[in-house]
Amino acid sequence: MTDVNVTTEENSLNIPKNYLNNDVGLGRGVYISTYGCQMNVNDTERMHSLLEMANFSPVQTPEEASLIIINACSVREKPVHKVYSEVGTFKKLKEKNPGLKIGVGGCVGQQEKENLIKNQPLIDFVFGTDNIDNLPNLVSQVFETGTKAVNAKFEHRAPYHVETLVRNPGVSTFVNITKGCDNFCTFCIVPYTRGREKSRPLSHILLDVRTLIQRGVKEVTLLGQNVNSYKSEDGHDFADLLKKVALETDIERIRYTTSHPKDFNEKLMHVMADHQDKICEYVHLPFQAGSTKILERMNRNYTREEYIAKINQMKKIIPNLVLSTDIIVGFPGETEEDFNDTVSMVEEVGYETIFAFMYSPRPFTKAAKFEDQVAEEVKNRRLNYLFDVHDKLAFELVAKYKDQTLNVLVESVNEQGKAFGRSTQNKSVYFLGSNDLIGKTVPVRIMTATPNVLRGELVQ
Numbered sequence: 163m164t165d166v167n168v169t170t171e172e173n174s175l176n177i178p179k180n181y182l183n184n185d186v187g188l189g190r191g192v193y194i195s196t197y198g199c200q201m202n203v204n205d206t207e208r209m210h211s212l213l214e215m216a217n218f219s220p221v222q223t224p225e226e227a228s229l230i231i232i233n234a235c236s237v238r239e240k241p242v243h244k245v246y247s248e249v250g251t252f253k254k255l256k257e258k259n260p261g262l263k264i265g266v267g268g269c270v271g272q273q274e275k276e277n278l279i280k281n282q283p284l285i286d287f288v289f290g291t292d293n294i295d296n297l298p299n300l301v302s303q304v305f306e307t308g309t310k311a312v313n314a315k316f317e318h319r320a321p322y323h324v325e326t327l328v329r330n331p332g333v334s335t336f337v338n339i340t341k342g343c344d345n346f347c348t349f350c351i352v353p354y355t356r357g358r359e360k361s362r363p364l365s366h367i368l369l370d371v372r373t374l375i376q377r378g379v380k381e382v383t384l385l386g387q388n389v390n391s392y393k394s395e396d397g398h399d400f401a402d403l404l405k406k407v408a409l410e411t412d413i414e415r416i417r418y419t420t421s422h423p424k425d426f427n428e429k430l431m432h433v434m435a436d437h438q439d440k441i442c443e444y445v446h447l448p449f450q451a452g453s454t455k456i457l458e459r460m461n462r463n464y465t466r467e468e469y470i471a472k473i474n475q476m477k478k479i480i481p482n483l484v485l486s487t488d489i490i491v492g493f494p495g496e497t498e499e500d501f502n503d504t505v506s507m508v509e510e511v512g513y514e515t516i517f518a519f520m521y522s523p524r525p526f527t528k529a530a531k532f533e534d535q536v537a538e539e540v541k542n543r544r545l546n547y548l549f550d551v552h553d554k555l556a557f558e559l560v561a562k563y564k565d566q567t568l569n570v571l572v573e574s575v576n577e578q579g580k581a582f583g584r585s586t587q588n589k590s591v592y593f594l595g596s597n598d599l600i601g602k603t604v605p606v607r608i609m610t611a612t613p614n615v616l617r618g619e620l621v622q
């Protein structure tokens with residue numbers, strides 16, 4: 163292909179700035195298809211906000227769009243194939259409307275760069291995870307010149323300045339505090355797709371939260387791949403940040419995700435306990451595997467015993483702590499015995515929610531090259547077994563909520579008067595309520611409790 167304007171790590175950024183045309187979107191609709199974690203979901207919001215400044219309007223279906231973007235995740239299973247097959251479904255649309263432009267971003271864009279365009283000619287442009295703010299410029303270029311473009315260069319030297327861009331923040335919103343990851347767990351592609359770890363300046367985060375409060379936000383979730391390694395330019399750590407958000411803003415509720423067990427320290431536990439009026443008692447603490455041998459091969463930097471000791475300490479310090487976790491089954495070299503260690507960990511700790519996945523070899527990662535890969539049917543069997551064990555446990559664990567009165571922050575109420583909100587324990591709660599409750603924290607008495615949903619009634 164001759165007309166690919168490549169701007170990757172190996173090629174310097176060469177998009178002429180004069181392409182930036184704020185009106186390029188006039189009369190054009192944009193449809194963004196999003197996969198992956200909260201980072202990607204938040205990035206999609208950012209893309210919509212930036213494209214709105216270039217006068218694109220969001221549309222609900224690809225059929226209505228002049229611009230389609232796939233914001234793809236590459237953490238597991240054949241993500242590139244998923245992108246190609248989704249793009250394939252747009253073939254007829256492109257035949258009908260040759261002006262339609264298709265772009266790919268997110269972690270797959272970062273990982274594959276120009277390969278995507280080479281392998282799927284329906285794709286017009288690709289952009290990386292550090293290049294979102296350049297999206298209006300890139301899109302202008304693609305529409306105005308009709309050439310293909312790739313912009314997937316990590317901005318290693320640029321500071322991490324990303325004030326939250328969200329169109330309708332609603333009651334609860336995400337605030338990025340760190341980007342990237344330097345941990346290099348041997349199974350994980352994130353350090354390659356999100357680059358080196360960087361923290362936002364503390365003052366920017368506080369300002370962001372205050373601005374969101376003015377827009378009606380009551381709850382923020384501080385977001386990063388490994389929030390506990392947050393480090394501000396003047397030496398404040400994550401516990402300091404959390405305390406400052408609690409004390410120096412009027413936010414009602416604070417959550418955060420994701421924590422790394424090796425960096426979760428006692429100081430943070432005390433900050434959570436001391437500010438429980440604002441900081442929710444729910445912690446997502448991925449353990450990945452219950453066997454120390456496997457943890458070592460994963461490069462997680464903690465043993466089973468260290469993890470359990472930390473959990474016990476947390477349970478002591480943080481009243482009513484609620485836990486969830488991420489687990490990988492069938493990591494290379496995992497024996498039945500190792501797997502049983504994972505099952506017993508789930509039982510011993512008592513997670514109300516688990517996110518468990520079959521190990522999937524990822525490009526660039528060390529574990530993909532390990533020779534003792536586990537057969538697919540074994541991984542499958544182990545995963546199903548783990549879910550069966552956890553399902554039973556989860557029903558037992560949530561039974562305690564029946565007849566309890568929980569404080570629910572109401573996020574929405576539908577036309578039938580069904581109100582939805584979350585409790586501080588991060589439980590989804592449904593009850594009958596009216597529109598004026600949106601944004602308010604109300605007491606709800608729980609009548610039925612299942613692992614994913616609690617149903618109750620408003621305490622008048």
Ligand code: SAH
Pocket residue numbers: 237238349350351352387388420421422448450488489490519520521522523524
């Ligand atoms: N930063 C977070 C995890 C981000 S990725 C942490 O360290 O906990 C989200 C989850 O995807 C991981 O916790 C892990 O359970 C899962 N995951 C990552 N790479 C994977 C792979 N190659 N195969 C299967 N699951 C994977």
Ligand code: SF4
Pocket residue numbers: 343344345346347350351352353387388422
């Ligand atoms: Fe991936 Fe490990 Fe970093 Fe989490 S801490 S993003 S699992 S490398």
Ligand code: F3S
Pocket residue numbers: 197198199200201202234235236237268269351352355356
């Ligand atoms: Fe996926 Fe990238 Fe998130 S790989 S899980 S979208 S950081």
